[in-house]
Amino acid sequence: DSGVTQTPKHLITATGQRVTLRCSPRSGDLSVYWYQQSLDQGLQFLIQYYNGEERAKGNILERFSAQQFPDLHSELNLSSLELGDSALYFCASSSSHWTLPSNYGYTFGSGTRLTVV
Amino acid sequence: QKEVEQDPGPLSVPEGAIVSLNCTYSNSAFQYFMWYRQYSRKGPELLMYTYSSGNKEDGRFTAQVDKSSKYISLFIRDSQPSDSATYLCAMSVNAGGTSYGKLTFGQGTILTVHP
Numbered sequence: 370d371s372g373v374t375q376t377p378k379h380l381i382t383a384t385g386q387r388v389t390l391r392c393s394p395r396s397g398d399l400s401v402y403w404y405q406q407s408l409d410q411g412l413q414f415l416i417q418y419y420n421g422e423e424r425a426k427g428n429i430l431e432r433f434s435a436q437q438f439p440d441l442h443s444e445l446n447l448s449s450l451e452l453g454d455s456a457l458y459f460c461a462s463s464s465s466h467w468t469l470p471s472n473y474g475y476t477f478g479s480g481t482r483l484t485v486v
Numbered sequence: 487q488k489e490v491e492q493d494p495g496p497l498s499v500p501e502g503a504i505v506s507l508n509c510t511y512s513n514s515a516f517q518y519f520m521w522y523r524q525y526s527r528k529g530p531e532l533l534m535y536t537y538s539s540g541n542k543e544d545g546r547f548t549a550q551v552d553k554s555s556k557y558i559s560l561f562i563r564d565s566q567p568s569d570s571a572t573y574l575c576a577m578s579v580n581a582g583g584t585s586y587g588k589l590t591f592g593q594g595t596i597l598t599v600h601p
Contacts, residue, residue, distance in 0.1 A: 477530050
């Protein structure tokens with residue numbers, strides 16, 4: 370168990386629908402990152418939150434949005450889903466600064482596999 | 487052209503072989519270099535990390551960074567079937583937290599070590 374919890378593990382939904390993916394970061398981590406992993410694009414950065422505030426945006430579609438709540442959990446909302454949105458969605462968390470071996474880089478969750486049919 | 491290029495393989499080697507995995511990159515601002523291992527249906531897990539240029543060794547694993555050539559490598563000695571996984575290189579300009587800690591990943595190399 371990495372300490373980063375993602376729910377649900379699997380999601381099957383129809384085109385045009387909206388889904389919410391949830392992430393609880395590792396205890397003490399203030400940064401949450403969302404990534405999309407597909408076969409053709411690999412792991413692509415979507416968005417970062419730090420202590421409730423949006424810090425950076427990557428290749429995130431306008432149909433997608435995210436937020437981080439006061440308890441630091443984060444949600445990624447995907448709407449008007451298309452077949453091409455089928456992918457693994459990973460949440461990762463990190464500490465305030467990568468100064469020690471124990472907090473270097475990210476810790477990833479196990480992902481949510483989204484299938485749009 | 488992608489910022490980080492990694493040969494996706496697949497790479498198949500016999501047990502005990504030395505494995506060499508490589509990535510090249512174009513962004514000279516990258517300072518933090520990492521290798522992640524991802525087993526099937528799991529999230530990536532951090533394997534090795536290096537700040538700036540140089541070598542780092544951890545057991546059977548050695549990571550090398552050559553910033554002048556924009557080239558990083560991961561060597562696995564005495565490879566084991568349990569090493570079979572996808573290996574992803576990752577790079578960052580900043581060290582996370584309040585600064586912009588985005589990781590840019592390579593495509594990943596699928597490695598199979600057969601007994």
